[in-house]
Amino acid sequence: MDQGNKSDLLNLPSGEFDLLRSKISPRSSLECIYNDASLSIRDAGKYQYSLIVKKVSDDNDSPLGDDDEEFSDDTRSVLSVSSKKKEEEWIFPFSENLKFLKTWTKRGDVAFVWKNLNGDEPGEKVQFVISHDVQQKDIERFLEAIYYCYYETKYQRPSLSASKEAMKEIELICNTPMGEDLSDKNRNELDSENEEFQDASDSVSNKNRKKAGQPKRAPSPPVTAPNGKQTLLLSADLYLFDPMAENFLKQESKIKVSIIDVGSYSYWLSIEGKENRLGTDISPNNNATFKTTDKSFVFNYTFENITLSYKLQFDDVQDFKEFRAKWTESVWMSLNKEDWNKVPPIEKEYINDPAESLTNQLNEILHIDDKNDRHRESAIETDSSSEDDEDEENSRTISSSSSFGESNRSVLSGKKSQNGNQSLTVSSKNNRSYVIRDNKIGVFKTDDDLEYVTTIKNVSNLKGDSFTPLTPMMYMEDSSMILSDTLNRNKLYKMDLNRGLIVEEWTTGDKDIVQYGPTKKFDQLTAEQTMVGVSQTGIFKIDPRISKENKIVTDQSKEYKTKFNFSSIGTTENGYIAVGSEKGDIKLYDRLGIRAKTAIPSLGESIKHICTSADGRWLLATCDNMLMLMDLTVKAGKNQGSVAFLKSFPAAENAKTYILKISPEHASYMMTYMKKPILFSKAYFNTGVGKMEDSILTSTGPFAITWSIKNILNGSERPYTVKRYDSNVVEDNFEFGSNKKVIVALKNNVSLAKIKSFKKPSKDILIPKETINEFYQ
Structure with missing residues (x-):
């Protein structure tokens, strides 16, 4: 130090x-x-x-006056x-x-x-x-x-x-409640001849390593539930996931399970038995999963940087349903800070429905528009069966430290970029990918392999002021790129990619741009100049050809009196528009300037990013630790067969929503390895003109993750595959027009990977062998 x-x-x-x-x-x-x-x-x-x-x-604190002289004796303890x-x-x-x-x-x-x-x-x-x-x-x-x-x-x-052993022993002492009583044994070991614990073979951590296969890990304090109103009390069997054996081991039968309202829309899960006692705030970070087939509730529990996966199994189906309903209600209220009783019944039904097992939704989904679904699944099967036999493990990686003009010497001296790579944009026409790093843009060619092309350095506005570009968007047949700037949220910049220079600046008046995108999904392939954007209170079209300084098209914009906190926008091939908010609700429009055709209620989590299928059937929303895949097909009534961009759902219907999460068991490996919660990057469909969207791609930490839509529809319990990298994934996306190749921007590298190199998750895929021991320390 x-x-x-x-x-x-x-x-x-x-x-x-x-x-x-x-x-x-x-x-x-x-x-x-x-x-x-x-x-x-x-x-x-x-x-x-x-x-x-x-x-x-505290500005309200008053200074001490003469009356405080009695405390002037500094000899007091x-x-x-x-x-x-x-x-x-x-x-x-x-x-x-x-x-x-x-x-x-x-x-x-x-x-x-x-x-x-x-x-x-x-x-x-x-x-x-x-x-x-x-x-x-x-x-x-x-x-x-x-x-x-x-x-x-x-x-x-x-x-x-x-030594590593020395620091582990110190860490144990500072994290063990009986740490003061460890002196008789462990502190003697700390004072051994080498003073660095090289011979501490009987230390507590080494003993725990020998217990691998017996994950009877003591839960974290508090041992007593917080004060509050008990809203639910049930009985269930408690299981703990063994990360070595990759299965659940029973810990205790008939344990008390309660949910406590501790006030201010905060809720607590309390689990108390004779041998086990644990408690945790109820929040999305619990990564909760309900399994109707065995009446179980699985959740993550983090303790001293170790994330465990627990399961509660209910004997009675009514108890299971009661617990699921109360849990869903508690999570929703904790996120929205609103009374559940004020939610309309149809919205309550929608909020509760995604908690259902996908298996229960299967019959309803597959018998709607059956002919179209058979065609869709047939296309997926045909496409997957035609994959070539290239080496599935090969993926070309480029070191961006040298590609961005950072020499090996600067890397070794620690003078390389502190932020690393920040975003990725994939072009549609010229097999190029662009990676932003500070105020530079790296250009990579993505044909059979990944090849570094050049670096656009010192991105600057028309005044010559350098800035770090944000939210890049391909534009005008991929000859240009639209960029934004943190310090000027009401401005957009057009960069000529052939010259590597900002050539135009556009303003949106007093509206700060939260997010923007093409007017139609594939506009970057054309000479279309307009684009759409959202502020916190409005949705608007931007046309740089307007002669005024403010480039917003007034008659094709919608401003709301209420602050909806809009956060994301996506468009379809026909120009239908989906807008998400920080509150978590989604509005669907067939065109700008009018009221929304459909409003999808919030499940509580903020929408960070929206991606739509070209035909408007599917909507993919990215939240912090889950994705929402929505089928926007109207299933009943006079508008049956239409999409919700054009016709609203009938009163008794809402968007069929699939909640995509990492299972708590797999998340226990990932979160223990990352030392932080699941936090998804922007999720994308594979896309291309005339291509069927059949895959989803996102990432968290060092893990790139892809979902198969077919497997989701078929009710697969684990419909995703994973590829682990040595550093964090900043952003990843499919190569345009393909579902077989993925471009991955890591913190300091760029990679081209084949989907075949993604594997079904297991402990060997998700976590290094040496890290598995952390579960038993």
């Missing part, structure tokens, strides 16, 4: 600071010192560090019973005697606890409860720094010299 000037090295900006007293204290066991405080690590000299707690300033003084900065010199520990409050909030070595009462501790506003990655980074402080203060040597 840095041994320079004394300074705060890392900071957690927000949390609650409390004093914890022992049970024998006559005073209250918990006293809040600061409602809003920050916690930082300060460099206090060579191999010396301090924890610093500061009160976050910090935060002790005998001292009422509440300074604005508290300093705790770091050492192993501090007994620093990561833990959880009863509400499930992450907290750090350590001894108040300056306290007057025996057993006094302090607690810093981290605010929900602080991101998990920042907490993990702070905790990692604590491990290094622990090592350096104990051994008075740089942490760079620490």
Whole structure:
């Protein structure tokens, strides 16, 4: 760690600071010192560090007056019973005697606890409860720094010299509730001759490795459910997914399962038995899946960077349905912050329907427009059977550090792009792909292999000001590209790709552009100059030929008085328009300037991106941890056979929606490997003029993922395949006109992969062999 000037090295900006007293204290066991405080690590000299707690300033706080002179005795102990003084900065010199520990409050909030070595009462501790506003990655980074402080203060040597075993033991001590009691055994091992735990063969982590195949992993605190109103209490059997054997092992029978309303539209899942007790906030991050066939509920549970997959199996089908309904209701209310009772009955039915097993929807789906579906499936079968026999594992990768003009020397010195690749655009006519990296655009040729062509450097506006381009869109027969800029959200820029220069700038007046796209799906193949876009409150057409500075076509635009928070837009081959919002609802139009033909209610999750099939039957919406595949065919009534862009659904019908998720079992591998939740990139259909959309592509972390629409319709339990890379996938898309090749922009590389190289997910595909041990540590 840095041994320079004394300074705060890392900071957690927000949390609650409390004093914890022992049970024998006559005073209250918990006293809040600061409602809003920050916690930082300060460099206090060579191999010396301090924890610093500061009160976050509040404009409403009044300064201390003369009445506070009674607290001027600095000899009184910090935060002790005998001292009422509440300074604005508290300093705790770091050492192993501090007994620093990561833990959880009863509400499930992450907290750090350590001894108040300056306290007057025996057993006094302090607690810093981290605010929900602080991101998990920042907490993990702070905790990692604590491990290094622990090592350096104990051994008075740089942490760079620490062995992997040494750091794992320190991590165990700081993350184990009985960490203070580990000194008799593990701390002796820490003090062995080599001082770096090389011989710690009997350590707790090594013992746990020997237990592979017995995933009886203790669940995380809190051991007590938070206070609130119990809205549901049922009984179920509890299973835990064994990541080595790849199956569920029974943990306990007849365990109590409850859902608790803790207020402010927050809900808690509590599972309590004789041997197992766990609890978690109810949110989309649970990655919940319901399986009607065996009346089970499977969900992910993250504990100390390990993501486990648990299953609740209900004996009674009525209990299963009751739990599913209450879970769906709780998730919806937590996302929308609205009362479920105010939702219209038809919308409730739609919100609950995607939770059904796809198998239950099969008969209804396959018997509608049966002739068309048989033709569609026949086309898919024919196409897949004609695949060639090329080597399925080959994929050509180009190092973008050199391709973007970054020399090996700059890469080694750490001066390469901090952001890496940021977006990918695939052209339609000239086999080119464009990758944005800072203010440069890399150009790659995608024929049989991937070949670097050139780099467009220093993207600048007409004034010569450099900027990082965003949301690239191919334009005018792929001879140009439309770009946007974070700092000028009401502007679009036209780049001439032959010259590599911005040649035109267009404004949209006072409307900030949230997202934009072609007026018709394949307009980039033509000389069409117009495009469509959305602001938070409106939908509009842009025509650069308008003589005014504002290029919005007034009579082909729709502005809403209500702020819908529009977030995404997609169009079909005929120019039908789909618009998604941050709230999660979707509006469908047959043309601009009029009211929506169809409004699809929100399932609660924000829509990040929309892609439509050319014919308007399918709509694909990307949310954070799920995709929604919607069949927009009207199934009944006088408009039967039409699509919802043209005719609305009858009152008793809504879009048939397939929820596409990574199964909790597979997600447990992926999230443990990534150390973060599932977060999908923009999802796309394979596309091409006259081509049938039969595949879906997206990514999360280092995983590229493709779904087969045929397998989704057939009710396949795992309708996706996966390809794992060595670094994170920024964005991926199909080669235009093909469902066999995929262009993948990684953080520092670009790859051309064959769909045949994607595999059915398993532990061997999803996670490196050495990482599987993390489940048993």
